[in-house]
Amino acid sequence: MSSYRPLHDGWTVSAVSQDVGVKDVPASVPGCVHTDLLAAGLIDDPYLDDNENRLSWIGDAGWAYTTTFTWSGDEHERTDLVCDGLDTVATVTLNGVVVGSTANQHRSYRFPVRHLLREGANTLTVTFDSAVAYAEAHKERLGFRPGAYAAPYPFVRKMACNFGWDWGPALVTAGIWRPIGLESWSGARLAEVRPQVRMDGPAGVVDVRVRVERATEAPLTLAADVAGVSVEVPLATGQRTAVVSLSVPEPLLWWPRGYGEPNRYELTVRLGDARWQRKIGFRTVELERDAFRLTVNGEPVFVRGVNWIPDDCFPSRVTRERLAGRFGQAVDAGVNLLRVWGGGLYESEDFYDLAGELGLMVWQDFPFACASYPEEEPFRSEVAAEAREQVVRLAPHPSLMLWCGNNENLEGFADWSWQEPLEGRSWGGGFYHDLLPSIVAELDPARPYIPGSPFSADPARHPLDPSSGTIHIWDVWNREDYTRYAAYTPRFVAEFGFQGPPAYATLRRAVSGELAADAPLVLHHQKADDGNAKLLRGLGDHLPRPGSFDDWHYLTQLNQARAMTFGIERFRSLAPHCMGTIVWQLNDCWPVTSWAAVDGDGRRKPLWYALRRVYADRLLSVQGDEVAVVNDADTAWRGELLLVRRTLGGEPLAKEAVQVEVAPRSVARPALPAALVTPEDPSGELLTVSLGDRRTVAFFAEDPAVAFPPAAYDASAERVEGGYRVTVTARTVLRDLALFPDRLDPAASVDDLLVTLLPGETATFHVTTTESLDTEALTSPPVLRCVNEHATALRR
Numbered sequence: 001m002s003s004y005r006p007l008h009d010g011w012t013v014s015a016v017s018q019d020v021g022v023k024d025v026p027a028s029v030p031g032c033v034h035t036d037l038l039a040a041g042l043i044d045d046p047y048l049d050d051n052e053n054r055l056s057w058i059g060d061a062g063w064a065y066t067t068t069f070t071w072s073g074d075e076h077e078r079t080d081l082v083c084d085g086l087d088t089v090a091t092v093t094l095n096g097v098v099v100g101s102t103a104n105q106h107r108s109y110r111f112p113v114r115h116l117l118r119e120g121a122n123t124l125t126v127t128f129d130s131a132v133a134y135a136e137a138h139k140e141r142l143g144f145r146p147g148a149y150a151a152p153y154p155f156v157r158k159m160a161c162n163f164g165w166d167w168g169p170a171l172v173t174a175g176i177w178r179p180i181g182l183e184s185w186s187g188a189r190l191a192e193v194r195p196q197v198r199m200d201g202p203a204g205v206v207d208v209r210v211r212v213e214r215a216t217e218a219p220l221t222l223a224a225d226v227a228g229v230s231v232e233v234p235l236a237t238g239q240r241t242a243v244v245s246l247s248v249p250e251p252l253l254w255w256p257r258g259y260g261e262p263n264r265y266e267l268t269v270r271l272g273d274a275r276w277q278r279k280i281g282f283r284t285v286e287l288e289r290d291a292f293r294l295t296v297n298g299e300p301v302f303v304r305g306v307n308w309i310p311d312d313c314f315p316s317r318v319t320r321e322r323l324a325g326r327f328g329q330a331v332d333a334g335v336n337l338l339r340v341w342g343g344g345l346y347e348s349e350d351f352y353d354l355a356g357e358l359g360l361m362v363w364q365d366f367p368f369a370c371a372s373y374p375e376e377e378p379f380r381s382e383v384a385a386e387a388r389e390q391v392v393r394l395a396p397h398p399s400l401m402l403w404c405g406n407n408e409n410l411e412g413f414a415d416w417s418w419q420e421p422l423e424g425r426s427w428g429g430g431f432y433h434d435l436l437p438s439i440v441a442e443l444d445p446a447r448p449y450i451p452g453s454p455f456s457a458d459p460a461r462h463p464l465d466p467s468s469g470t471i472h473i474w475d476v477w478n479r480e481d482y483t484r485y486a487a488y489t490p491r492f493v494a495e496f497g498f499q500g501p502p503a504y505a506t507l508r509r510a511v512s513g514e515l516a517a518d519a520p521l522v523l524h525h526q527k528a529d530d531g532n533a534k535l536l537r538g539l540g541d542h543l544p545r546p547g548s549f550d551d552w553h554y555l556t557q558l559n560q561a562r563a564m565t566f567g568i569e570r571f572r573s574l575a576p577h578c579m580g581t582i583v584w585q586l587n588d589c590w591p592v593t594s595w596a597a598v599d600g601d602g603r604r605k606p607l608w609y610a611l612r613r614v615y616a617d618r619l620l621s622v623q624g625d626e627v628a629v630v631n632d633a634d635t636a637w638r639g640e641l642l643l644v645r646r647t648l649g650g651e652p653l654a655k656e657a658v659q660v661e662v663a664p665r666s667v668a669r670p671a672l673p674a675a676l677v678t679p680e681d682p683s684g685e686l687l688t689v690s691l692g693d694r695r696t697v698a699f700f701a702e703d704p705a706v707a708f709p710p711a712a713y714d715a716s717a718e719r720v721e722g723g724y725r726v727t728v729t730a731r732t733v734l735r736d737l738a739l740f741p742d743r744l745d746p747a748a749s750v751d752d753l754l755v756t757l758l759p760g761e762t763a764t765f766h767v768t769t770t771e772s773l774d775t776e777a778l779t780s781p782p783v784l785r786c787v788n789e790h791a792t793a794l795r796r
């Protein structure tokens with residue numbers, strides 16, 4: 001018997017620190033102090049202009065959250081205060097009595113409080129000490145730990161990127177970030193339910209391991225059912241653990257996207273009237289650590305992944321609906337895996353549940369990133385407790401494929417000059433090589449674990465050795481031209497990225513005053529080391545130097561899309577030697593120039609549209625004198641591969657048709673006949689390659705060296721249901737034609753971008769908007785534009 005009562009009403013927050021005059025501000029629970037102060041009008045929006053710079057006092061201060069609730073005795077034997085998440089260094093007080101102290105955002109807490117509850121009014125207070133001060137104090141005590149950032153995040157178990165990252169602001173939060181409430185119960189309750197799913201031939205077996213907390217020692221009955229199979233087991237007097245095994249004769253399997261349906265079954269476990277329910281899935285997962293090949297239900301899966309960062313600096317704002325939107329964007333771009341990156345969180349139930357529903361695979365980093373971490377107490381115990389809890393919580397989700405010890409800490413230890421300053425102090429190696437794998441082996445033994453990423457299966461080899469395990473590629477972006485991706489022959493690329501600015505409307509909302517690449521407020525929304533210079537350097541020979549802000553915005557966004565296209569085409573064409581790419585990064589947490597495909601306001605950048613093309617099941621890519629014909633579908637791709645070398649005006653100069661048949665899940669690389677790859681005039685010709693409904697256009701020179709004619713086209717915009725239909729008919733070749741309707745209506749979006757047209761060809765764009773737009777503006781630069789619109793200027 002149990003009942004749950006959320007305590008989410010009537011909260012206020014006050015500063016504890018004397019020097020901060022904030023008192024009794026109405027507060028949201030779940031929530032955090034930044035969003036409370038913002039809602040009360042006491043601070044400016046931290047995401048706008050450089051307001052961030054004036055808000056660091058919030059993370060330095062202490063905060064007390066208080067509410068009063070009425071209580072009248074119920075019929076139960078026990079009442080617990082259940083805190084799903086406290087951020088972070090908290091003391092919980094009920095009616096003046098301290099019930100507990102916590103210091104880990106990644107854990108939940110349960111305090112027995114029945115003896116403290118009073119008839120009538122009760123006062124609950126959660127006081128938060130500054131997480132910054134806490135971390136600094138531990139750093140002082142335990143000694144410096146080198147890392148990529150100066151902030152002391154390794155000294156507190158809290159979302160690391162909250163302290164600032166190379167795409168995120170430093171906004172150190174405090175608050176009750178997940179639900180809090182009173183749970184009353186009698187007799188016994190389900191303290192822990194841990195289903196382990198395995199296949200036994202065609203049968204699916206679920207071993208449900210249950211731990212019970214008892215108020216009375218009487219015998220009990222535990223029941224479980226799934227897919228029409230029910231089993232009951234008696235619990236004898238005093239018995240606190242049990243295993244219930246269910247065998248489902250021929251369940252439908254859970255498959256990742258592109259391989260089958262993500263079938264799931266409701267598993268219900270009952271103890272008296274207490275019930276625990278989750279959607280589980282029947283599937284197997286294996287990882288060959290050397291080849292880094294993920295095999296699901298016996299099928300090797302090519303991972304088309306994206307890295308996921310916390311979608312907001314204030315995670316309580318990330319609703320299920322918002323996740324569904326973001327996941328929809330991932331799915332529509334052809335993504336099949338999300339890597340939850342180690343500088344963030346163990347995400348919400350909604351996150352893994354939605355992923356399971358959509359057939360999206362999840363790779364979960366334990367939250368350690370880009371730094372050495374102390375292994376001394378209290379951290380060792382905190383990490384053990386957090387990992388035990390989170391492994392148990394997340395293990396039931398069929399979407400979860402893989403546990404990973406950390407992000408880049410093995411590489412950091414090997415390569416980033418940590419060992420000397422560490423002077424033998426702990427750095428986290430014991431967590432990744434010992435503690436975490438032993439917890440996974442005990443609690444979630446069927447799921448693969450790797451100690452970190454990048455990593456090599458053989459510990460004797462460098463973590464970045466491309467011949468085994470994963471690599472992260474960051475010399476491109478930081479130093480090298482993106483064509484350097486072609487020098488890599490990796491097994492699996494778990495991170496690689498290239499920056500581009502956010503959508504125009506996002507930047508316009510985030511920054512007041514002049515929009516210029518180097519305007520101080522625009523630069524505030526660029527956190528990467530030397531970021532804007534790298535954006536320009538990255539244009540290389542590929543695109544002209546931008547003159548105006550509008551050109552800078554378009555060309556750097558376009559270059560981001562092209563760089564990632566180049567890399568993904570390379571790595572997919574290496575399958576099955578290479579079995580996956582995880583793009584850095586899908587999303588942003590605020591408006592910023594970053595590696596993301598979807599910006600901080602949720603707008604899709606040109607990179608997103610490019611991803612949809614290069615993450616499609618079927619891909620054509622011209623690579624030197626070969627065409628890679630990539631078929632990552634479960635049916636053969638056959639037809640006539642049509643290769644035509646043409647003038648820029650579209651006139652054929654040489655033609656070849658080759659019959660191809662590419663087996664399911666494989667790559668063919670027909671060589672291009674010499675007549676096709678040898679232009680008479682590299683600046684005046686192009687190559688079209690088509691097969692079925694796919695077409696790709698390749699040039700023989702980089703854009704600034706191509707003799708593009710000034711763009712000429714006929715464009716019209718018609719009002720249609722839900723927006724506009726924009727039709728563009730090319731009179732000249734149009735290179736990477738794009739439409740940016742958010743420049744006219746921030747809420748407007750378009751269904752396609754970066755279309756290259758030959759003379760006479762037509763592209764139709766669908767613009768979604770409720771506004772009435774200026775059709776002249778909608779069909780002219782800078783809203784509608786292409787690379788060669790100022791060709792004469794470009795060629796100079």
Ligand code: BMA
Nearest residue numbers: 165166167370407408495584
């Ligand atoms: C990788 C990530 C992040 C970072 C990104 C871009 O190292 O793990 O730490 O944001 O590079 O620099």
